[in-house]
Amino acid sequence: xxxxxxxxxxxxxxxxxxxxxxxxxxxxxxxxxxxxxxxxxxxxxxxxxxxxxxxxxxxxxxxxxxxxxxxxxxxxxxxxxxxxxxxxxxxxxxxxxxxxxxxxxxxxxxxxxxxxxxxxxxxxxxxxxxxxxxxxxxxxxxxxxxxxxxxxxxxxxxxxxxxxxxxxxxxxxxxxxxxxxxxxxxxxxxxxxxxxxxxxxxxxxxxxxxxxxxxxxxxxxxxxxxxxxxxxxxxxxxxxxxxxxxxxxxxxxxxxxxxxxxxxxxxxxxxxxx
Amino acid sequence: xxxxxxxxxxxxxxxxxxxxxxxxxxxxxxxxxxxxxxxxxxxxxxxxxxxxxxxxxxxxxxxxxxxxxxxxxxxxxxxxxxxxxxxxxxxxxxxxxxxxxxxxxxxxxxxxxxxxxxxxxxxxxxxxxxxxxxxxxxxxxxxxxxxxxxxxx
Ligand SMILES: Cc1cc2nc3c(=O)[nH]c(=O)nc-3n(C[C@H](O)[C@H](O)[C@H](O)COP(=O)(O)OP(=O)(O)OC[C@H]3O[C@@H](n4cnc5c(N)ncnc54)[C@H](O)[C@@H]3O)c2cc1C
Ligand code: FES
Ligand code: FES
Numbered sequence: 001x002x003x004x005x006x007x008x009x010x011x012x013x014x015x016x017x018x019x020x021x022x023x024x025x026x027x028x029x030x031x032x033x034x035x036x037x038x039x040x041x042x043x044x045x046x047x048x049x050x051x052x053x054x055x056x057x058x059x060x061x062x063x064x065x066x067x068x069x070x071x072x073x074x075x076x077x078x079x080x081x082x083x084x085x086x087x088x089x090x091x092x093x094x095x096x097x098x099x100x101x102x103x104x105x106x107x108x109x110x111x112x113x114x115x116x117x118x119x120x121x122x123x124x125x126x127x128x129x130x131x132x133x134x135x136x137x138x139x140x141x142x143x144x145x146x147x148x149x150x151x152x153x154x155x156x157x158x159x160x161x162x163x164x165x166x167x168x169x170x171x172x173x174x175x176x177x178x179x180x181x182x183x184x185x186x187x188x189x190x191x192x193x194x195x196x197x198x199x200x201x202x203x204x205x206x207x208x209x210x211x212x213x214x215x216x217x218x219x220x221x222x223x224x225x226x227x228x229x230x231x232x233x234x235x236x237x238x239x240x241x242x243x244x245x246x247x248x249x250x251x252x253x254x255x256x257x258x259x260x261x262x263x264x265x266x267x268x269x270x271x272x273x274x
Numbered sequence: 275x276x277x278x279x280x281x282x283x284x285x286x287x288x289x290x291x292x293x294x295x296x297x298x299x300x301x302x303x304x305x306x307x308x309x310x311x312x313x314x315x316x317x318x319x320x321x322x323x324x325x326x327x328x329x330x331x332x333x334x335x336x337x338x339x340x341x342x343x344x345x346x347x348x349x350x351x352x353x354x355x356x357x358x359x360x361x362x363x364x365x366x367x368x369x370x371x372x373x374x375x376x377x378x379x380x381x382x383x384x385x386x387x388x389x390x391x392x393x394x395x396x397x398x399x400x401x402x403x404x405x406x407x408x409x410x411x412x413x414x415x416x417x418x419x420x421x422x423x424x425x426x427x
C-alpha cells in the first residue's frame with residue numbers, strides 16, 4: 001500500500017518547520033517517526049498534500065533534569081525514554097508505560113511527541129502523563145505556551161494544538177519516591193490496550209489515568225478522591241468507570257471495559273499499597 | 275527526489291518519489307530482495323532491517339526518512355560462505371520452516387542481543403513480539419536466539 005503523492009519538506013530547524021506550517025496550513029502534516037501517520041497514509045485515511053519531516057530536528061531529542069521536572073524533547077524516541085536512567089528514577093511510571101508501546105521496532109522509530117499529538121485514546125503514554133500531571137510546551141508563530149495535560153486531549157485523535165504549532169517538550173514532575181503501577185490489558189502481544197490504567201501515589205496524593213475508556217484518555221477523578229480520602233483499593237476501584245463513556249469495538253463493549261477499568265485499577269492500587 | 279543510503283557498507287543513490295517506502299527502495303530500486311514484505315501494515319516484522327544499527331520495520335518508513343543513513347539487511351550478515359552467528363543458530367536450532375519470516379526475525383534478534391547480551395527466555399519472547407511466524411510456533415526461534423547468546427539450550 002502506497003500513500004497518495006505529497007510534497008516533501010525536510011525541516012532543518014524549528015523555525016523552518018513553523019514556516020512550512022504557516023505557508024501550507026491544514027494542507028500540511030508534520031512527520032516525526034511516522035509510526036502513527038504512515039499507517040494512516042498507507043490506508044489513505046490521511047492524505048496530506050505536504051509532509052513536513054521534523055525527524056531530523058535532533059535539538060528536540062533530549063531528556064534533561066530541570067529542577068523539579070524532567071524535560072523530554074518531543075522528538076525523543078520511545079526507546080530512549082524507556083531506557084533513560086533519569087526517567088526511570090524520577091518518573092518510573094512513564095518509563096514503564098513506554099516499554100509497553102508496540103514492539104522494539106516501533107519504539108526505535110516512534111517519538112513521545114508523535115504519540116501524544118496523535119491523540120489516540122488507546123495510546124499507552126497519555127495515562128501516565130495524566131496521572132503524573134505533565135505539562136506540554138508548544139511553539140507557534142507567536143512564541144511558546146504551556147498546556148496542562150488535563151487540557152490537551154480534546155476529542156478522538158484531536159488535541160489542543162493549532163495547525164501552525166509544534167509540540168516541543170514534555171515536562172514530567174520529578175517523583176523519585178512515588179509508588180506507581182501501569183496495567184495494560186490486551187489480547188495479542190503488540191496490540192493497543194483494550195483498557196489501560198496508570199496509578200501513581202506521591203506524597204499522599206494520587207493520580208490515576210485511564211486509556212480507551214472514552215474518546216479521549218482521561219483521569220479517574222472519583223478514584224483519586226476516594227484514594228486521597230483513605231479508601232481501600234477495592235473500595236476506590238469501584239468508581240473507576242465513573243464519568244467515562246467507553247467505546248465499543250470488536251474487542252469489547254462498554255460494560256466489559258467498565259469491568260476491566262475496575263479490575264485493573266484495583267490491581268494497580270494494590271501494587272502501590274493502597 | 276534523490277535518496278542516498280549506505281546498505282551493507284555499499285553506497286546507493288536512487289531517484290524516487292517521496293512516497294516510496296523504504297522496503298520498496300531496498301527491494302525494487304536497489305534490488306536486494308532478501309527483505310520481505312509480509313503484512314504491509316507494520317504488524318508482522320518480515321520487513322525488519324537495521325537503521326543505524328537498530329531494528330525497524332521498513333514498510334513503515336519512507337525512503338526519504340532514511341536519506342543519508344546507514345542500513346543493514348539480511349544480505350549484509352554473512353561473510354561469504356560463513357553465516358552470521360545468528361543465522362548459524364537459526365540453522366542449528368531448526369528455527370525456520372518456510373523461511374518467510376526469517377530475514378526479519380534474524381534482524382530483530384540481532385538488534386535484541388545488541389541491546390541485551392544475555393536475555394532470559396521471557397525477554398527474548400517480548401523482544402520478538404513485533405515479528406510473526408506462521409510456521410514454527412516460535413519455540414525454536416526463541417531457542418536459536420538463546421543459543422546465539424551463549425545460553426545452553
Ligand atoms: C505496529 C505498531 C504498534 C503500535 N503499538 C502501540 C501501542 O501498543 N501503544 C501505543 O501507545 N502506541 C502504539 N503505536 C503508536 C506509536 O506509539 C507511535 O510511535 C506514536 O504514536 C507516534 O509517534 P511518531 O513519532 O511515529 O509520530 P508520527 O506518526 O510521525 O506523527 C503522529 C501525529 O503527530 C503529529 N506530530 C508528530 N510530532 C509532532 C510534534 N512534535 N508537534 C506537533 N505534531 C506532531 C503528526 O503530524 C501526526 O499527526 C504503535 C504503532 C505501530 C506502527
Ligand atoms: S511487512 Fe512490515 S511489518 Fe509486516
Ligand atoms: S518460518 Fe514460515 S513464517 Fe516463520
